[in-house]
Amino acid sequence: MYTADIDPICKMHVDEKTQFKSIYKNKEYFFCSETCKKKFDELDKNVIRVRRSLKDKERISFGRLKREIIDPGICTLCGACVASCEVLSVINRKPALNGQCTACGVCYNQCPRTITTESSLIGSVQDVFSAKSAIPEVKGQNGGAVTSMLLYAFEEGLIDSAVVTVKSAEEPWRPMPIVAQTREDILRSAGSIYVHSLTMEALMTAIKRGSRSIGFVGPSCNIDAVHKMQNSPYGLLHMFMRVNILKIGLFCMDTFNYEGLKNFLEEKEIQLSTVLEMKIRKGKIIVRAESEHIFPLSDLDVYRNGSCTVCTDLTAEKSDLSFGGVGSKEGYTTVLARTGLGLELFHDAEDRGYIKIEPLGGKGLDNVLHEGKAKKVQMYMIKKRGALHIK
Ligand SMILES: Cc1cc2nc3c(=O)[nH]c(=O)nc-3n(C[C@H](O)[C@H](O)[C@H](O)COP(=O)(O)OP(=O)(O)OC[C@H]3O[C@@H](n4cnc5c(N)ncnc54)[C@H](O)[C@@H]3O)c2cc1C
Ligand code: SF4
Numbered sequence: 313m314y315t316a317d318i319d320p321i322c323k324m325h326v327d328e329k330t331q332f333k334s335i336y337k338n339k340e341y342f343f344c345s346e347t348c349k350k351k352f353d354e355l356d357k358n359v360i361r362v363r364r365s366l367k368d369k370e371r372i373s374f375g376r377l378k379r380e381i382i383d384p385g386i387c388t389l390c391g392a393c394v395a396s397c398e399v400l401s402v403i404n405r406k407p408a409l410n411g412q413c414t415a416c417g418v419c420y421n422q423c424p425r426t427i428t429t430e431s432s433l434i435g436s437v438q439d440v441f442s443a444k445s446a447i448p449e450v451k452g453q454n455g456g457a458v459t460s461m462l463l464y465a466f467e468e469g470l471i472d473s474a475v476v477t478v479k480s481a482e483e484p485w486r487p488m489p490i491v492a493q494t495r496e497d498i499l500r501s502a503g504s505i506y507v508h509s510l511t512m513e514a515l516m517t518a519i520k521r522g523s524r525s526i527g528f529v530g531p532s533c534n535i536d537a538v539h540k541m542q543n544s545p546y547g548l549l550h551m552f553m554r555v556n557i558l559k560i561g562l563f564c565m566d567t568f569n570y571e572g573l574k575n576f577l578e579e580k581e582i583q584l585s586t587v588l589e590m591k592i593r594k595g596k597i598i599v600r601a602e603s604e605h606i607f608p609l610s611d612l613d614v615y616r617n618g619s620c621t622v623c624t625d626l627t628a629e630k631s632d633l634s635f636g637g638v639g640s641k642e643g644y645t646t647v648l649a650r651t652g653l654g655l656e657l658f659h660d661a662e663d664r665g666y667i668k669i670e671p672l673g674g675k676g677l678d679n680v681l682h683e684g685k686a687k688k689v690q691m692y693m694i695k696k697r698g699a700l701h702i703k
């Protein structure tokens with residue numbers, strides 16, 4: 313039977329019956345020629361191991377390193393790529409090819425500026441799901457999983473209040489953070505408002521009122537604030553030591569300035585008071601009023617909050633559970649269970665009939681990772697857009 317392997321030096325397929333072999337850490341390596349075998353025996357074997365582990369994965373060429381790191385001007389000139397490959401050298405103060413690239417991916421994976429692991433894109437995760445509410449009254453932004461989780465935790469007595477955001481009664485679509493202490497309050501908080509919400513103020517109100525187990529919902533910047541207040545020895549730690557907070561994070565790419573969003577829609581002859589729903593999907597904002605209007609998200613770039621242009625955490629990495637739209641089919645919410653507590657409560661909510669769970673397919677997770685990466689590297693884009701002058 314013909315068996316083939318990859319020569320770790322030249323990456324050619326070689327017959328395992330070849331006479332050119334080497335054993336390294338109990339593993340046998342095969343070569344096309346004496347030259348490759350000699351190079352292998354002399355080279356740092358760790359580099360070879362990376363090359364081998366990459367052989368079945370996506371082919372990554374130097375072009376990608378050039379496109380993502382060198383051309384945007386964020387290469388630190390550390391020399392890791394050049395040191396890892398014979399066909400690379402520094403030319404005109406930039407790493408460049410001096411021979412044929414075989415797309416082994418080593419340089420890309422060595423570079424300190426590339427993001428190459430799942431956890432560096434979306435934080436640590438124990439399990440991933442697609443979920444939707446099993447409660448008919450819940451009308452959520454995606455699958456209503458957030459609202460149903462809160463209902464479960466509240467009705468099972470696990471939390472005594474929830475910090476959520478509702479629409480202001482005075483100004484349509486102005487976010488109003490509240491301390492929900494009834495089923496009705498939790499139900500009316502369903503849906504997303506793409507404007508910063510002052511959730512920490514409501515959290516402090518809940519604590520001062522004596523709540524001791526609180527469900528808290530917010531995007532990463534809000535979750536980070538809770539995390540800091542829980543852990544910082546300065547200031548308010550003593551208050552946070554007395555409460556348990558279930559941190560429910562929302563994926564978040566952008567929020568917009570309220571007045572800007574309002575003016576934008578009014579220019580299109582859409583009054584905020586008539587808007588029933590806003591959704592962001594695939595680079596578009598979908599506004600449902602008497603009829604449906606779709607605009608490219610880039611039209612709203614000027615109203616994007618400055619804080620969001622430097623934010624690199626899409627999935628609220630410090631949460632117990634994170635929820636988002638990307639990755640799941642219409643009518644479902646993507647859920648990342650991060651902590652043991654989050655995972656246990658999520659399964660219990662299913663057992664008690666509050667949510668329905670499906671596994672998140674590989675493509676769904678790929679989409680989450682893709683969007684996570686877009687967010688992580690957006691700092692680099694600042695340079696591209698010329699907003700900062702980094703030399
Ligand atoms: C500002 C913002 C930006 C988002 N961007 C993305 C994105 O780029 N990609 C993506 O996949 N998902 C994004 N999401 C998450 C998505 O819109 C849904 O919130 C999530 O999928 C949960 O859906 P659901 O139906 O389970 O939630 P629901 O059951 O509808 O519950 C929604 C929860 O969101 C809370 N909420 C609404 N607006 C705010 C706000 N401004 N601040 C704090 N909490 C709020 C409500 O209190 C409610 O508890 C964003 C959400 C927000 C609020
Ligand atoms: S390490 Fe060398 S051969 Fe491999 S992708 Fe980079 S430039 Fe190409």
Ligand code: SF4
Nearest residue numbers: 387388390391393423
């Ligand atoms: S490894 Fe990355 S940062 Fe270092 S020189 Fe190469 S491209 Fe630049």
Ligand code: SF4
Nearest residue numbers: 531532533564620623
């Ligand atoms: S993009 Fe970041 S800073 Fe902006 S609202 Fe979302 S989590 Fe907060």
